Amino acid sequence: MGIIFNAITHHHQQQQPPPPPGGGTPITTTATAPSSPPAGVQLSRYENQKRRDWNTFGQYLRNHRPPLSLPRCSGAHVLEFLRYLDQFGKTKVHTPICPFYGHPTPPAPCPCPLRQAWGSLDALIGRLRAAFEENGGKPESNPFGARAVRLYLREVRDHQSKARGVSYEKKKRKRPPAQHHPHLPPQLPPPPPQQHHHH
Numbered sequence: 001m002g003i004i005f006n007a008i009t010h011h012h013q014q015q016q017p018p019p020p021p022g023g024g025t026p027i028t029t030t031a032t033a034p035s036s037p038p039a040g041v042q043l044s045r046y047e048n049q050k051r052r053d054w055n056t057f058g059q060y061l062r063n064h065r066p067p068l069s070l071p072r073c074s075g076a077h078v079l080e081f082l083r084y085l086d087q088f089g090k091t092k093v094h095t096p097i098c099p100f101y102g103h104p105t106p107p108a109p110c111p112c113p114l115r116q117a118w119g120s121l122d123a124l125i126g127r128l129r130a131a132f133e134e135n136g137g138k139p140e141s142n143p144f145g146a147r148a149v150r151l152y153l154r155e156v157r158d159h160q161s162k163a164r165g166v167s168y169e170k171k172k173r174k175r176p177p178a179q180h181h182p183h184l185p186p187q188l189p190p191p192p193p194q195q196h197h198h199h
Contacts, residue, residue: 046127053124054131057081070137075146078128082121082152089116094163104165118157118168125149 060081061068068077092106093115100106129144139145157168 050127050131053127054135057128060084073143075143075148078125078143078146078149079152082116082125082149085121085124086113086115089114089120091115091117091120091160092164093160096163101163102165115160118153118160121156122153125153 058070061070061073061077064077091114092110092112094101094103094106094110094112098110098112100108100110100112125144129142132142132144133139143149160166161168
């Protein structure tokens with residue numbers, strides 16, 4: 001009888017109505033606690049990413065042939081590093097001979113290479129530039145701020161913008177409404193000249 005009695009009481013416990021929503025005081029207190037410092041979370045995420053990027057670059061220097069020390073690192077070596085990272089890219093960059101060149105949403109796959117997106121490289125250089133100076137480097141000798149690196153990033157931006165059919169220009173966000181430029185159907189013939197006014 002004990003087993004049946006336990007099953008019956010367990011069934012009755014399950015049938016009990018749930019507590020009113022207002023009575024869950026411990027739930028509300030625990031939910032508000034972790035979301036109090038949102039700014040600190042963002043800062044630490046940036047700092048962690050910057051540390052990871054700095055360690056990746058240091059590992060690249062150690063694996064470089066011939067080995068390369070940070071003081072002897074130049075803008076040319078930074079460009080080598082950025083090209084090395086392209087093999088891990090996930091952004092499809094169409095070549096000029098590809099039928100989808102300049103197509104923002106290609107309808108089919110193509111054999112064009114995957115590259116690092118310009119925005120990723122631009123943010124990466126910004127973090128490495130800050131990390132270089134935080135680790136004792138002088139701003140005037142910062143290889144990540146070299147003119148060659150800035151020119152390379154601008155080149156990548158222009159190339160990817162044309163190849164992918166997307167615009168990176170922030171100033172050109174305002175587009176004129178479509179009503180200002182109505183497109184007339186091309187199949188309409190011009191109106192015939194009216195010559196019955198001549199006397």
